[in-house]
Amino acid sequence: MTHAYTPGLRLSEKMVIRKKRFLPLPGDVIVAKGDMVKADDIVANTSLPGKVHSLNVVNRLGILPKDIHSFMLKGEGEDVRKDEPLAETKPMIKFFKSVCFSPITGKIETVSDITGQVLLREPPRPVEVKAFVDGKVIEVFEQEGVVIATKATFIQGIFGIGGETTGELAIVAKSRQDIIKASDLCNEQRGKIIVAGSLVDYNVIQKSLDIGIRGIIVGGIKDDDINRLLGYDLGVAITGSEDINITLIVTEGFGQIDIAQRTFDVLQSRAGSIASISGATQIRAGVVRPEIIIPFKDENGISGLDSAEGTPVREETVGILIGDPVRIIRTPYFGKIGTVKNLPSELRKIETEAVVRVIEVEFPDGQSVIIPRSNVEAIEG
């Protein structure tokens, strides 16, 4: 395997970010190219088709499916209101009359003379897409959405839960190793996104929810605490739609792990700025990692940028080279950061007796260790 290399999580103090904001179904884009937008601005909207309800009219009226049309009071495509008669029999004696009422307000979609069922559809549900980041609309895809560009600090987490949110960034941890306590939190942090240290426990998350903190950025979390928060054991890492009123971004992994020095330093340097964060994670098929975007404001107080169009897109990293900083992502040195000292080409036998390609990593204290190459990831800028 000449390509055994794990791309790392992105971390950049200042870069141009292009954020696609697309509708789930075609609809209307309500901003124009060149517009400056704020994170909470709506950029596009559409209507999702309403829920479908079925009503077996023939069973209710005691008629044959082929005769259904002659008993219907309304036809396909017509509007109906809840409890409005939809179909009825016309017996000689009124007492024997049967009526079928609409269970919803909506439209009649189909009337089937094969099955005798009538499908009714609820009115469409409006869906709005917000800008999510302060920035400039640089591209408009008609009926689909927009691309917003912004100059910002960009940090990827390894795992997150909860959806998109924005808030002022507040550093609560004293250091990247710190473990904050519930008593460290106060009402001043309401509506903010806080940075904790190497671990948050369930009590801290609960207190954050009580106060109204919008998001937590932390090095590690225990599996048990995630399970308690969600109410179930997370089986597959596809997240972002949890209804938990807070967004959690884990930068390193499960267990107590210090936030990487550079990540913590960059977050500290942006304290007080408005951050847009998303916990959405999907490890498989089109990897999505949680992200922290902290736009810069220009002199006029308007976020974003004036000429994002010409900014080159970052080139993909080609691999790990000697001298590169790397993060170790598996025991026994999990979470430690070092530099690549050597990249031996020959395969080596490790403790498990597996024969694998390895990497020699040197830690800041001068200690060197041999690690399987697949157990390190590049620290990308």
Place this chain on the structure above:
Amino acid sequence: MKNSFTVIVATDCGSTTTKAILIEKKGNEYRQTFRGEAPTTVESPFEDVTKGVLNSFAELEELSGRTLLDGEKIIMPANDLTGVDMYISTSSAGGGLQMMVAGAVKSMTAQSAQMAALGAGAIVMDIIASNDKRLPHEKIERIRYLRPDMILLAGGTDGGTVTHVVELAEYIAAANPKPRLGTTFQLPVIYAGNKEAREKIKEVLESKTALRITENLRPQLERENLNPARKEIQNLFLEHVMAHAPGYNKLMTWTSAPIMPTPAAVGKIIQAIAKKDDINVVGVDIGGATTDVFSVFDGIFNRTVSANYGMSYSVSNVVAETGIENITKWLSFEADEADVRNRIKNKMIRPTTIPQLLEDLKIEHAIAREALRLAFEQHKSLAVSLRGVQRGKDISESFKQTEEKETLIDMNKLDLIVGSGGVLSHAPRRSQAMMMMIDAFQPRGITMLAVDSIFMMPHLGVLSTINEQAATEVFEKDCLIYLGHCVSLTNSGKLGSKCIEYRIVFHDKREEAETVLFGELRCIDLPVGKEAEIELTPTKKFDLGNGKGQKVTAKVTGGVVGLVIDARGRPLSISGDKGLQRGQISKWEKAFKAYPDTS
């Protein structure tokens, strides 16, 4: 024509890596000679599967010294040290073939539809049936939400119910689902139900979907006819799914035969080997996200996929399903459950990492046992005789559980278990793979175990559709690594009681006779290809497949691990006491010389 191929290159485009193998005709036989691997490039930023294929070819070129490419063009035909005669491929990239099936009755036509889809290599995302207890609007929401690659609709025997299947068609039409890939195209729907309902189905679905009509997959209650539906699924897989996946249009012009979904190809080779030797086979492919189980019993092929049991992406789901105590019970060392849980979650979020510590390796092997066990349980419950068919039953059958009564998987009749997938194929010691498979599958009587050496079953499966001789030759000589026979008890008893007396006459006329106590495991050295005569006599309370106390004699073949006598009983039970548990596991690991700390 078919034997004129002398150099064949085959790829499997998996969700993570693209694996290429070179097969060459050496003298009169086909052999697999070189292997190359590169990351799959279906997703951003490449979004072109052919880039990963070319990278894997580049590695093959480097290793073999054969020039395969002229720029981005495959050189054909082969000539000395350049080119190949044939290029074939399978694919499971981008999540494979994802389907939804619908049928009138859940345990009858819907189940037949499910088996048709699974056999064609699909992942079945959901099964909609008239009697599945969901309300109509819930079914419609589900169809719209899941966005499958295609839907297979069945229902009614020929001349039977029309209403139910048309009702299902109405739900599909109301949902108006969009396909996962190529959102501007119509979703392919295959109708394989009551032929009397075809016209009505057309009325409901033709304008809203890309409708295909094929033969009824359950024309009579007593008969399934799954092949026409499977063939249609594979045609649509190429025409719709592959055609809209990034780069596949180009890849399809390169291959000498249609691209097959990976599991369908593995199914082909398992069927070919079962047919050739007239044996009952179970095959398993444990991947990062899913575990596929294949079986051929008395000529009947079944495949199931457990979409959320795997060793990386889905590793945490295995723990969620089985419980952490069922993982730690397989560990021979004291482990803090919270720490084990964190390690497992870290594997889930960093799926490409490998164990560096022996303890980590043992945790992965513990999870693999449970993933394999759960997937096999699921397979047994789905690989059943046709439901809805009236049949006579004797008194003993009446007392058995329903699942057991109907499953086609008879462990006493199983001849061969083949394991595939990283955790089995790349286990540092082959005995580890054998141990995992015995613990998970719990074979009964006499069973051979083998592993796929370097994961080439998909390649050979698609090759078998063009050149069966080449495929089976390579399968037997280069693909399968025989681990050895396992002789197991079929019942349980008292720990430490005398249970088997055995006598073995080895190939070199050497003899060995011993007594085995209940709860013990013996691993006897019997090299690959060497035969031995065995005679095992269970004591009167124990059974080796011929009945309690009944002697078993057989000729067994060796393997890289040897001959295993498993006297731990069935079902395999492990002590509830943590200390005793660790002692038991440690003893069994030692019997297998499974790890460096046990040998």
